[in-house]
Amino acid sequence: MTGYLLKLIRESIPMTQEQLAVDLAVDRATVQSWESGRRPFTAVPFGQAIATRQRLGRLGASTSLLAALDDAAEADLVLTAVLDDKVESTNVAEQPLGWSVLTHRLTDLILWAVLGQAPTFVRAVSTPHRRRGPVAFGPLLPADQQLGEIPYRQRDDSFMPAPLSDWRGSRLLRHLVQRLDASHPFVDLNIHNVWALLAARRGLALDEPDTGRTLLGRCTALLDSGGVSAQSRHELTSIVYSLRTDGLTGTGTGK
Structure with missing residues (x-):
């Protein structure tokens, strides 16, 4: 690299x-x-x-x-x-x-x-003229973001509930919602991360209603699938209850 x-x-x-x-x-x-x-x-x-x-x-x-x-x-x-x-x-x-x-x-x-x-x-950097012969177009390995909304490093995730003006969590929520799928290898971890994020940032799903509706649909689909752990089912139920309490409705398709 x-x-x-x-x-x-x-x-x-x-x-x-x-x-x-x-x-x-x-x-x-x-x-x-x-x-x-x-x-x-x-x-x-x-x-x-x-x-x-x-x-x-x-x-x-x-x-x-x-x-x-x-x-x-x-x-x-x-x-x-x-x-x-x-x-x-x-x-x-x-x-x-x-x-x-x-x-x-x-x-x-x-x-x-x-x-x-x-x-x-x-x-964004201009590309030089291509040289003759085989040329690598990126770093190669020998033989799937914390998604950044703040420009500096954090020691751990304790900053999430803090009132940081430059971090809300919307981008992270969008990222996680797209990974709420029963076939994802880390679906239980993704569910827990969404639950923890919404617990720390109440009303976050209302910032982007489309994301909130997609979240509701995906959580409902996961509950119906039965392919998640007991803890994940508990957290999904909490998420769905919270979203509906906030007035969000969805088709349940998760799309």
Whole structure:
């Protein structure tokens, strides 16, 4: 991830690997290995990495790409941990995904590597002329957002009930509602997250009535399906009661 982002940063200047190597006082093989991941940029000493980023900025590199370097390095750390053969036996508290709620940009970078969907800030940068031969169009793995409405990291989800002016939860609710399906592998978790979100943000479903009606329909369909846990049925019943108490009605189709 970091290597591919460095490639985009270099091309945004624009410079060749040889030109950049001369400017950074390193050899071309070093730049090439940073970009390919053979010699991870995350292994560069902290001071040198900061100096390199500042130099790239002075050379005219895209500021939006430069700003994403820290998140790209963390995305590499997360992906490495997730791809570890022993991940299932690892203490959840020790996982890099567990120390804080992910930002939108970090989530986008991880999904870029997994799904090949480039983040918006990357697509907004002009694309250089295509080179000859095979060229990667995104970060490649070797061999499905906290959905961000606040721009800074949170240690845990205790911020959800707090009166934050810059976070309401509408985008997160829309995201979760689309995943209230009996066939979803984490349907019970999604149900619990919707229940907890609505408990913390009373009236949230009324902010977007269409989303509220879809939620009511999907919850009704899940209750009828019988394919969820007892706790989920209890939480779904609570959600449906709350929505109907607030005046929402739906067809029950969940569409």
